[in-house]
Amino acid sequence: xxTGTVFWYASRATGVVSLVLFSVVAILxxxxxxxxxxxxxxxxxxxxxxxxxxxxxLAFLGTHIVTAIAxxxxxxxxxxxxxxxxxxxxxxxxxxxxxxxxxxAAVIVTSxxxxxxxxxxxxxxxxxxxxxxxxxxxxxxxxxxxxxSGWLLxxxxxxxxxxxxxxxxxxxxxxxxxxxxxxxPRQLVRADRTGSLR
Amino acid sequence: xxxxxxxxxxxxxASLEGTVQPGATVQPEATVQPGATVLPRLLxxxxxxxxxxxxxxxxxxxxxxxxxxxxIHSIESAGLTGRGxxxxxxxxxxxxxxxxxxxxxxxxxxxxxxxxxxxxKTLLWSSPHLVLDGLQLAAEAVxxxxxxxYLHREPALVRHLESALAGRxxxxxxxxxVGLVTAPARFLAGEESALASRVxxxxxxxxxxxxxxxxHGVDGAPTLVQNVETxxxxxxxxxxxxAWFRAVGTEAEPGSxxxxxRLADGSGGVAEAAIGTPISQLLKLDRYPARAVLVGGYHxxxxxxxxxxxxxxxxxxxxxxxxxAGAGVLAALPVDRCGLVESARxxxxxxxxxxxxxxxxxxxxxxxxxxxxxxxxxRSTPADRDDVQRWSALVERRGACHHPDGTVRFLRxxxxxxxxxxxxxxxxxxxxxxxxxxxxxPAGSPAREEDWS
Numbered sequence: 239x240x241t242g243t244v245f246w247y248a249s250r251a252t253g254v255v256s257l258v259l260f261s262v263v264a265i266l267x268x269x270x271x272x273x274x275x276x277x278x279x280x281x282x283x284x285x286x287x288x289x290x291x292x293x294x295x296l297a298f299l300g301t302h303i304v305t306a307i308a309x310x311x312x313x314x315x316x317x318x319x320x321x322x323x324x325x326x327x328x329x330x331x332x333x334x335x336x337x338x339x340x341x342x343a344a345v346i347v348t349s350x351x352x353x354x355x356x357x358x359x360x361x362x363x364x365x366x367x368x369x370x371x372x373x374x375x376x377x378x379x380x381x382x383x384x385x386x387s388g389w390l391l392x393x394x395x396x397x398x399x400x401x402x403x404x405x406x407x408x409x410x411x412x413x414x415x416x417x418x419x420x421x422x423p424r425q426l427v428r429a430d431r432t433g434s435l436r
Numbered sequence: 437x438x439x440x441x442x443x444x445x446x447x448x449x450a451s452l453e454g455t456v457q458p459g460a461t462v463q464p465e466a467t468v469q470p471g472a473t474v475l476p477r478l479l480x481x482x483x484x485x486x487x488x489x490x491x492x493x494x495x496x497x498x499x500x501x502x503x504x505x506x507x508i509h510s511i512e513s514a515g516l517t518g519r520g521x522x523x524x525x526x527x528x529x530x531x532x533x534x535x536x537x538x539x540x541x542x543x544x545x546x547x548x549x550x551x552x553x554x555x556x557k558t559l560l561w562s563s564p565h566l567v568l569d570g571l572q573l574a575a576e577a578v579x580x581x582x583x584x585x586y587l588h589r590e591p592a593l594v595r596h597l598e599s600a601l602a603g604r605x606x607x608x609x610x611x612x613x614v615g616l617v618t619a620p621a622r623f624l625a626g627e628e629s630a631l632a633s634r635v636x637x638x639x640x641x642x643x644x645x646x647x648x649x650x651x652h653g654v655d656g657a658p659t660l661v662q663n664v665e666t667x668x669x670x671x672x673x674x675x676x677x678x679a680w681f682r683a684v685g686t687e688a689e690p691g692s693x694x695x696x697x698r699l700a701d702g703s704g705g706v707a708e709a710a711i712g713t714p715i716s717q718l719l720k721l722d723r724y725p726a727r728a729v730l731v732g733g734y735h736x737x738x739x740x741x742x743x744x745x746x747x748x749x750x751x752x753x754x755x756x757x758x759x760x761a762g763a764g765v766l767a768a769l770p771v772d773r774c775g776l777v778e779s780a781r782x783x784x785x786x787x788x789x790x791x792x793x794x795x796x797x798x799x800x801x802x803x804x805x806x807x808x809x810x811x812x813x814x815r816s817t818p819a820d821r822d823d824v825q826r827w828s829a830l831v832e833r834r835g836a837c838h839h840p841d842g843t844v845r846f847l848r849x850x851x852x853x854x855x856x857x858x859x860x861x862x863x864x865x866x867x868x869x870x871x872x873x874x875x876x877x878p879a880g881s882p883a884r885e886e887d888w889s
Contacts, residue, residue, distance in 0.1 A: 417883075419882035419884055419885060419887050422788055422797075423881050426805060429802045430806050430809070
């Protein structure tokens with residue numbers, strides 16, 4: 239393995255790991271909402287995991303980007319980390335990766351400033367994650383031909399399927415949401431039913 | 437320089453006191469007019485609602501002070517406190533709102549959600565013009581340009597106020613037009629932040645504070661929320677002065693207050709009483725003995741007959757016992773009723789009136805209510821009592837509003853005052869002879885979002 243191929247393989251590998259981690263972060267984000275939660279995990283643990291894993295994803299993503307640019311074979315300019323569609327190599331597919339970075343940056347920066355922003359603004363920007371995820375998947379499939387066959391394709395399909403399942407679950411859970419005023423009466427009925435509650 | 441500043445300050449104060457419209461009688465503060473101790477002051481003396489003609493005959497036109505903050509000094513000398521329940525010094529609230537940067541909104545709060553209290557509604561029926569005078573004066577004092585009156589959604593009452601406002605408009609009394617906003621029939625609808633949300637067009641749900649309503653209230657503007665009785669007192673103090681106001685009541689808590697009385701024989705009504713009047717006198721305890729006395733309503737506290745017998749209606753007497761004069765609710769529980777059964781009904785009602793926004797309230801109050809119900813139904817063990825105490829500590833001070841705190845205060849006083857009854861119930865017995873419910877509980881709990889708006 240030469241110096242050039244180290245970067246090449248490192249970039250590919252961290253890219254795939256980033257995709258998998260991003261999927262997990264997305265699923266955690268989708269599953270935790272006002273009423274739903276993951277079985278066996280309290281809500282603060284799910285949000286904590288969501289946050290920690292997104293940081294981990296960021297580390298892999300950073301390596302993915304730096305090694306891709308440092309790799310002598312592909313010639314991707316530094317500008318391409320921020321401005322989409324400026325890379326000579328695979329202009330469109332790399333450009334999608336840049337779009338994803340920009341969207342992610344918006345989501346992360348607003349989350350770090352969350353206590354200083356209105357909840358509505360934070361929420362609106364955070365919804366960009368739903369745009370970011372498909373862009374990442376298309377970038378991965380387009381830029382890395384290895385993902386289009388074999389067990390890497392299976393892995394990609396599995397992650398996408400998991401995220402879609404989580405979204406479906408969330409929509410169904412939202413439909414079953416008890417309206418706020420009816421929540422207390424429901425709790426009281428439950429409490430009455432269990433008698434002394436112990 | 438110092439003396440100059442003092443002189444100008446004195447000069448300003450003098451002009452403050454002197455700013456009274458021509459023709460108005462100014463009473464020197466040291467002498468008390470004859471009749472100053474006569475009650476009722478707030479409610480119409482004739483017993484009939486005071487229409488505009490009668491109001492003007494008895495009290496004359498309202499006296500604007502000619503600028504913001506001018507009235508605040510008199511209010512401070514009078515020592516008026518909020519009559520909505522918290523007894524917060526009114527002049528401090530007025531100053532806090534006037535000090536804010538934006539143009540304030542003033543809201544008169546007449547939507548008492550407390551089922552055991554009728555005094556605000558009674559006042560609005562009896563003396564709407566005193567309240568509306570106070571509303572205009574409060575608006576002038578804080579420099580507001582928008583004024584609302586928040587009241588029960590009762591068509592007859594709303595029409596009554598509409599016609600009062602129309603009469604005032606014809607007579608040219610009001611400088612600011614008053615918007616009427618109706619409240620849903622919810623216990624928490626009169627809570628300050630819920631009121632601000634409702635007047636701003638949203639649902640009457642409490643929100644987290646800070647920011648407090650006085651800095652960020654209706655549509656984000658600094659908002660003065662005053663109970664309608666406080667406003668009526670403002671209307672009186674502006675006319676008759678602080679010394680007149682202090683002619684009744686105690687030194688620390690001057691003035692009169694409206695009370696909703698429930699005697700042990702089932703009769704009762706709204707009465708105006710000087711602060712510091714013995715509770716036994718108000719409830720005629722010597723004639724109608726009580727098993728216990730509820731003061732301050734459903735966020736208030738139970739007192740034993742012995743406690744009630746030696747205390748007066750004042751926070752100085754009641755606060756050391758964890759009770760408060762609050763909004764003036766006094767109820768004497770008849771001797772043939774069970775305090776635990778009554779308390780369990782009230783706590784159940786309070787649990788259902790939770791806005792369901794905060795976890796401790798949403799999850800805690802129903803459990804506490806269910807457990808207390810077990811106790812009332814003589815199906816509990818001493819361990820259940822420990823549970824109730826433990827859960828109570830868990831919900832306290834953990835809500836956006838004071839609903840869990842008030843509920844826990846009520847519940848704890850019940851367990852303390854009815855200790856003998858608790859022991860009796862755990863042995864499967866009850867000392868009550870009448871199953872008839874005593875304290876008023878409205879029917880119907882909220883089930884839809886619209887129930888809050």
